[in-house]
Amino acid sequence: MRYEFAPMEGITGYVYRNAHHQYYGKVDRYFTPFITPNQTKKFTSREMNDVLPEHNQGLAIVPQILTNKAEDFLWAAGKLRELGYGEINLNLGCPSGTVVTKKRGSGFLAFPVALDAFLNEVCTEMDRMGMKISVKTRVGKDSPEEWEELLEIYSRYPLSELIVHPRIQTDFYRNHPNLEAYEMAAEKLPEKIPLTYNGDLFSVKDFENLLERFPDTESVMMGRGLLTNPALAEQIDAHVSMTGRKVGQESRETREGQEKQNGHGYREFSDEKRRLREFHDALLAGYAEAIPEDRNVLFKMKELWFYFGQAFENDEKALKQIRKAVRMDVYRDAVAKIFSECELKNPPAFQ
Ligand SMILES: Cc1cc2nc3c(=O)[nH]c(=O)nc-3n(C[C@H](O)[C@H](O)[C@H](O)COP(=O)(O)O)c2cc1C
Known part of the structure; x- marks a missing residue:
């Protein structure tokens, strides 16, 4: 199982990511909060600080970009390549009003023809630059009925990962993830595009429920669950790897365990x-x-x-x-x- 830390604007910047990585384990990749490139062709100092290699030592980082302009995306990707990054994530999920009215984030989902043209240009050029592109998406702007067409578009491109947060823009974070829409992705997305589930995984139990319905799940992304319980990926992983063991047993053993440096470089705490x-x-x-x-x-x-x-x-x-x-x-x-x-x-x- 691959565990990814969701990008959380204003929260999971480099200070948070470093501290989390120092004290907690099992997160395979951290996604940066979105960078918004524009005509100024300049990262803000906040954006630059967040991706500087010296601020991200020893962490696997995927920078995220929010834009609907291929030129701006490619400019930012080129800059990030100079800093050593080989993969960029495209934000097609942000539900915020100011972003959506500019046809960015989940607002871009309402324009499938333009999105298709964007991906066509960006994927061709990213390939030429030797870089990977992944997408983090909602399942529609106004209705989950948009999802089938969006999924068909994504299926045509060599995405390194499709992260699906199965809500629509107008849900914001209300309602429940639409598992029927996610199921469509699990069934229809070509195998060459790895699929990641994101949404409302707040406990080991939530994860078990996901696996029950989607036993082939290989990758999950978590945000609010990890912010509330930073050990959640460790707890889920312990549960996954010790099949047949009950969660309660594991947490007792963690408590009784000695505080020590383990193989992953993070400390295990007795408490x-x-x-x-x-x-x-x-x-x-x-x-x-x-x-x-x-x-x-x-x-x-x-x-x-x-x-x-x-x-x-x-x-x-x-x-x-x-x-x-x-x-x-x-x-x-x-x-x-x-x-x-x-x-x-x-x-x-x-x-
Ligand atoms: C405060 C906050 C900030 C967020 N910032 C971003 C962001 O910068 N980029 C992004 O793709 N998603 C962002 N999200 C969405 C999360 O990455 C994630 O998709 C969402 O919280 C659902 O996952 P969860 O249920 O595990 O929290 C944000 C969500 C919240 C609540």
Whole structure:
């Protein structure tokens, strides 16, 4: 099974990816939040910092691009090739209004003829550049009935991966993933294009349900589930590789395990809460180094607590203190309170 960390704009930048990779294992590839190339032919400093090789040492990274212009895509791909990247992911999933009105992200899905022409030009040129292109897509803009035609278009190109988030644009993140649409991809996509499932995998149980319906699944991408429980890929992988074992047994063994450096380079911790605490502290230190003002560092950390907060029992009061904190010492006190007073849910999962 291949595990991929979903791109999450504003969250899974290089600071987050490095800290996650240091403390947690089993994620095979991290996708960057989208880069938006335009006529200026210049990455913003945020975009550049996120993909610089020195900020991504030892991590498998796939940069993601959001555009509907072949020329801009190819310019950005060329720049990324100079930085050492061999594969680029195209964002055809972003549901945000400002993106969609510009016919980008999932907005591009409403224009299948233009999308086909875009892919034709980009795939030909990427091949000439010796680069791979993968696509992350929703299953339609306004209706899942658009999916069959979109799937036919994707099937014609040598994509290195098709990641399907089976919602339509107007769902945003509401409703449930449309598994009938995903099934169509599993059945119809040519074997030469590896298929990855993405959407609402928040627990080992969710993963089991996916495998029950799609036993041939070879690759999954997770976002909110990993943000809430950064050990989720490890837990799923342990469950997959020890067939017949119950999940509860594994988590007990993880707790009893010694803190040590393992073969993957990440540390195994005797206590999950302690590992989460160290991960949190590494994130805070990483942001403090990368971002000038405490206020902005706190803004980043508060965004993360939207997810971390769901991992603990009875943490509402301390969470409120975190949300209100405008000073670093107040923030640190609130974090200390959560870690000392609240238990991790078993299992912690995005709600
Ligand atoms: C805050 C946030 C930021 C996101 N940013 C991106 C992005 O930059 N590129 C992208 O393709 N998808 C983005 N997504 C979508 C996720 O990558 C993913 O497809 C979605 O969260 C569904 O997966 P999940 O249920 O495992 O979270 C974002 C989602 C959220 C909630």
